[in-house]
Amino acid sequence: MIKALWVTAGCISLGLGILGIVLPLLPTTPFILLASACFMRGSERLHQRLLAHKVMGPIISDWQTSRSIDKRVKNKAYIFIVASFGISIALAPIAWVKALLGIIFVILMVWFVRVPSNCS
Known part of the structure; x- marks a missing residue:
């Protein structure tokens, strides 16, 4: 049950992050990082898919390893x-x-x- 809540929160965060790409004032990066953190707790498969994404993956990896942005x-x-x-x-x-x-x-x-x- 807890894992399902983490996955749900991750999906909502990912959706908001994607919307933030085109909507002003809706921040993209914090929602994508939040989705990563939620998926890390709820679904290793979804977390790995997010890390494997060609655009978002390197940004998330940089943040998780060095708290920095390219x-x-x-x-x-x-x-x-x-x-x-x-x-x-x-x-x-x-x-x-x-x-x-x-x-x-x-x-x-x-x-x-x-x-x-x-x-x-």
């Missing part, structure tokens, strides 16, 4: 973060929503800049 991945993430927040702020109709998005953007960027990067 420099190329990090540079792409900067572009997507700036673009998604820029579009969201430009399209937000209310001033306080724009301000809130700006605050979230600054907090996210301060955290992301501090995440170590490696040069794989």
Whole structure:
């Protein structure tokens, strides 16, 4: 029963992470890492499939082994973060929503800049 809950949580996290690729403000990486952690506890087969994925696998492995992100991945993430927040702020109709998005953007960027990067 517990393993089924971990697998369910992993599937939900993976789904949210995939949605985060196209939806601004929905973070992709944390949900993918959470899915990996859930699958690790609930299904070794699903965890191995996620690690074997050609795009997500190396990112998860880097994070699990060294708590770092490849420099190329990090540079792409900067572009997507700036673009998604820029579009969201430009399209937000209310001033306080724009301000809130700006605050979230600054907090996210301060955290992301501090995440170590490696040069794989």
